[in-house]
Amino acid sequence: MILGRFLRQHYRTLAGAALLSCASAASTVALLSHINRLASAGMHGPASRPLLLGILWLACLLATNALSQLLLARLGGSLVAQLRTELSRRFVAMEYEKLADRKHAVFGSLIEDVAAIAPLALVAPLLAYNLLLAVLYASYLATVSIALLGTLLLFLGTSLAASLALERVMRDRLDELRQANEKVFEYFRFIGEGKKEMSLNAARARQFSDELMLPAIGRARGLMVRAHAGLGLNEAWSMAVMYGSVFLIVYLGYAAFAMRQDTIVRFVIGAVFLGGPVSFIVSAGRQVAVGAASLRHLERVGLDADVDADANVPRAARRRTFESWRTIRLQGVCYSYPGSAAAKPTVGPVDLEIARGETIFIVGGNGSGKSTLLLLLTSLLRPHAGTIYLDDTPIETDLRSYRERFTGVFGDFFLFPHVLDAAGNRLSDERIEQLLRVLDLDAQVEAHEGELSRLALSTGQRKRLALLQCYAEDRDIFFFDEWAADQDVHFRDHFYRTLLPALKAGGKTVVAISHDDRYFHMADRVIALDAGRVVRAPSRDAVAALSS
Incomplete structure (x- = not known):
């Protein structure tokens, strides 16, 4: 698979970005711990000490995040260029018969599919970072209150199950959307190739616009609205569950568990920090879903098979069977x-x-x-x-x-x-x-x-x-x-x-x-x-x- 080869080729850079993400996660947790200690215990001793320590952890967080983003930006540029190169080479090597009636697929894949697939490689280190961060935050919250952590995980587990179920439903919609967009690209090609005829025949131009292009655009629009609305509702649901769980934790902490105020405050601060990586993991599902739909489209077009091994062999090195x-x-x-x-x-x-x-x-x-x-x-x-x-x-x-x-x-x-x-x-x-x-x-x-x-x-x-x-x-x-x-x-x-x-x-x-x-x-x-x-x-x- 194209994406798999890229990941294997650049695994060192990806590993470096993942390690920097881990360092950033550790810096974030250390900063959280410092904030909680300062909020619950107050300042003791010189006022400059907690300030300098906070600045130190912020500097570590900024440095590791910045380096990680620079590596990911470099990876992103390399991936887009490699995808375009690979897809162009595969289209050139593809048998004429497979592409004869689907010339519009070339432009759609080189433009839309590349833009959708590229984030899949870039999101991997960020997912690793946020997953690690979520685990570290959860570990920290376990030291504050096992009961409250169990309550929080119950709500997050419910949200995750609902999100996975919704994404399975959205898979078919995203595939339909990709096919609808391909039809739109085909009609865009008609505009360039049939411009002379439409300029001379206004009725033909109206028929093309009213009966072909606009309905195709409308269908793609409807599918896009339904697909992205579903993905957006998934994010909204997850966000509501996250903040709702924080509210219930405060309520249950007082009403059911009779906990001290400083314990609940420390847990709430940690839970708010946990909301960041959880929200990213849920929102990344949109990029993954759209990118996976583009990968499936490339398979349907026939671009996920190996290119003819003889395609790039120098002419002088080829056999001369029929000379x-x-x-x-x-x-x-x-x-x-x-x-x-x-x-x-x-x-x-x-x-x-x-x-x-x-x-x-x-x-x-x-x-x-x-x-x-x-x-x-x-x-x-x-x-x-x-x-x-x-x-x-x-x-x-x-x-x-x-x-x-x-x-x-x-x-x-x-x-x-x-x-x-x-x-x-x-x-x-x-x-x-x-x-x-x-x-x-x-x-x-x-x-x-x-x-x-x-x-x-x-x-x-x-x-x-x-x-x-x-x-x-x-x-x-x-x-x-x-x-x-x-x-x-x-x-x-x-x-x-x-x-x-x-x-x-x-x-x-x-x-x-x-x-x-x-x-x-x-x-x-x-x-x-x-x-x-x-x-x-x-x-x-x-x-x-x-x-x-």
Whole structure:
């Protein structure tokens, strides 16, 4: 578990904070004892002696508390940074399929869950301090009156039992609240991604606001009110029991136990001091409950499992299982998206073989499974049935090495500002500028230390920048999902008649989803899909005959 690893890693600092907390607790008890002696016995001898002794214990209390808080502040900063680093790394290493429909979970976890989990580590030394302080106070009160201490513990035990019962009830509410907040984060993402559409369509904006976002915020608000009201009532109940018990102690001390006034006064002073750590222990339950809900949420998202051990291995150290491959073969491959009707495969069964160096066009109507087949081919989606082979080896034997054969442009591609080669090094500005000229973008974009000066371009131009990234990686297989659809007539023709043949001449395998039937003869084969299945795979000559 993430939190457990942090605690083990920083156990020395935590132990130091706990020891300082113990010293602070001892100083507090010594100060309490000094105050009680002064209050019950009065001053004897020089007036400066009890004053100096009180100042000494106050100085010890201040010093130990201050050092403890400094250590905890340092721990807090380290924990937040480590949690963000760990969660970011886990999101990067997580399989695409797990995160494809839950992108909003990234932001929610990095923002809300980190803020909720961090106090769990910081509260541990403070809990230890307050528990020790409570035990020391109780031990001191035992020397004053066992009967009154028993009465006090009876009331505190009742309060603790009620608090534990309430926290068990609140667990489900906190889990619901975390899920409701995730839905709110999802709608916040809609604001950024759908702003253009909502700006042009006021009715759409109203519908989004009135029927989606505001109800989601309202539901989260209601759950937050109920959850935190319950936790707050728990604190109020505990506080009322604490002060009520002090009142009853005074009453019973006189009415039932016929105790002396100085004994009751000494006990009441000690009980008031005891109220501090007891109140903290109860209030810490709120932080623990909220943090535990965030930990459970991370488990549901799938972030509490170990990251792929190969994720951070340097590229040069990885196996090269598939360096000299000849064919990719899909055998009985099927895939169904979650929630598809009657678990009917979205794609498959598909039997297909692609030879190294081939140029393949995938065609078909909307919803025929073209993009899903491409995701399966790149292994970003894992088949629910069937197997993908590179030559005669299942790609699962070395998935990372298999994925390193591919570079390309997805339909929903993302542009990074830095241009990197396959090893992760920044491309030289001279090489980037050369590629910008090839892609007719040298007038719009410049390069500085491997970073592109501008990404806010038209969709077609942005796709050219995405292709530039592919050229920089220079891998075995180039794939394109409707890349030419947003290009002007001139550059579309340039893509099919110049760029794709150049890739083939360079020994690259090209897999392109396309609707441009006037260029089908440029492919070695055209793979047609209908309802997720291959319906024909005509030869290049057959396509040429059809297009002539």
